[in-house]
Amino acid sequence: MTNQQEDASTTPRPRATVARIYDYLLGGKQNFEADRRAAQDILNKVPAAANLALSNRLFLRRAVQTLAEAGMRQFLDLGSGIPTQGNVHEIAQAVDPEIRVLYVDIDPVAVMASNQILHGNLACRAIEADFTQPDRILDALADSDAVSIIDLDEPLVVLYCSVLQLIPDDQIDGIIAPIRDLLVPGSAMVISHVGVDVPDRWGESTVNQATDVYRTQAATDIYFRTDEQLTALFGDFEMTEPGLVPLDRWRPELSEPDPFVAASMRSPMRGAVAFRH
Numbered sequence: 623m624t625n626q627q628e629d630a631s632t633t634p635r636p637r638a639t640v641a642r643i644y645d646y647l648l649g650g651k652q653n654f655e656a657d658r659r660a661a662q663d664i665l666n667k668v669p670a671a672a673n674l675a676l677s678n679r680l681f682l683r684r685a686v687q688t689l690a691e692a693g694m695r696q697f698l699d700l701g702s703g704i705p706t707q708g709n710v711h712e713i714a715q716a717v718d719p720e721i722r723v724l725y726v727d728i729d730p731v732a733v734m735a736s737n738q739i740l741h742g743n744l745a746c747r748a749i750e751a752d753f754t755q756p757d758r759i760l761d762a763l764a765d766s767d768a769v770s771i772i773d774l775d776e777p778l779v780v781l782y783c784s785v786l787q788l789i790p791d792d793q794i795d796g797i798i799a800p801i802r803d804l805l806v807p808g809s810a811m812v813i814s815h816v817g818v819d820v821p822d823r824w825g826e827s828t829v830n831q832a833t834d835v836y837r838t839q840a841a842t843d844i845y846f847r848t849d850e851q852l853t854a855l856f857g858d859f860e861m862t863e864p865g866l867v868p869l870d871r872w873r874p875e876l877s878e879p880d881p882f883v884a885a886s887m888r889s890p891m892r893g894a895v896a897f898r899h
């Protein structure tokens with residue numbers, strides 16, 4: 623074996639991450655070879671995976687616009703991802719340039735890319751933190767970096783878009799409730815999530831192969847949830863119209879068409895926006 627071969631075999635390669643796989647599925651450029659390989663493996667099993675990501679982004683855009691127009695002035699985006707077109711602050715600040723947004727992600731690439739595009743935007747910032755540790759998130763909100771952006775005494779929008787399917791059932795309440803339950807009246811939550819009917823749609827074995835890619839290449843499992851389980855995540859919050867629905871059914875007139883409308887089948891993801899009264 624030559625030295626070169628030895629070097630290549632011992633140099634650690636970056637692992638794929640959910641943020642960068644998702645970036646690739648959306649046509650972004652902030653991804654590495656390992657992410658592209660994992661994303662391609664997923665697309666080989668479930669070609670609609672790219673449409674799932676797009677459908678989710680379009681829902682997020684419509685939800686943020688609706689909430690900004692309803693008067694919400696601060697947004698906490700947990701598991702915010704790598705910036706792409708139609709980021710939360712772009713949609714919200716088009717309604718009111720003073721709207722404040724704090725992005726939180728565990729992936730340093732996502733945080734760095736977010737802070738690059740937020741440069742000079744004093745109302746918005748991205749921080750690296752783990753939303754599965756709500757105490758740490760609450761500590762981070764009190765930090766000097768974030769305290770000028772998020773005020774927990776005022777109504778706040780908390781977004782969990784396409785992130786909670788990474789969390790096992792026995793942990794999810796302990797992750798969501800500590801933040802949800804201290805939000806003041808007038809606050810809102812946005813959740814989008816892969817629905818439980820996904821294995822029926824594309825076949826259980828095909829979907830298992832796709833989720834295996836996440837497990838083996840990005841070290842995460844994917845959990846599908848029923849509408850009943852998703853409704854429970856909102857606690858005492860009350861859903862606005864049209865409730866918890868396939869994403870393509872949530873106020874579709876507010877964005878470009880969801881890809882699943884053309885595909886003649888509903889989006890396999892569910893989403894809802896809910897308020898605390």
Ligand SMILES: C[S@@+](CC[C@H](N)C(=O)[O-])C[C@H]1O[C@@H](n2cnc3c(N)ncnc32)[C@H](O)[C@@H]1O
Pocket residue numbers: 639640641642644678679682700701702703704726727728729732751752753754782783784785788
């Ligand atoms: C599928 S992407 C969704 C991005 C964005 N929310 C959206 O809807 O377009 C999931 C994001 O959650 C982030 N994430 C996963 N686990 C996390 C954790 N424990 N804490 C913070 N971010 C996390 C990933 O890094 C990734 O950026």
